[in-house]
């Protein structure tokens with residue numbers, strides 16, 4: 001049996017300095033006015049949710065709802 005516990009939701013890897021992000025809530029593609037950086041707050045143009053970008057050790061960016 002295969003148990004490696006990777007049932008975490010897969011997110012598109014977003015890199016620092018990206019100029020767009022995909023909303024974790026509604027999967028809408030949103031362009032950004034400025035390159036993404038750690039701690040930056042972004043707002044989805046579609047659902048209106050705001051998220052805070054956090055850089056993970058892997059270099060990926062995780063969005064946390066604010």
Ligand SMILES: [Zn+2]
Nearest residue numbers: 023026044047
């Ligand atoms: Zn959204």
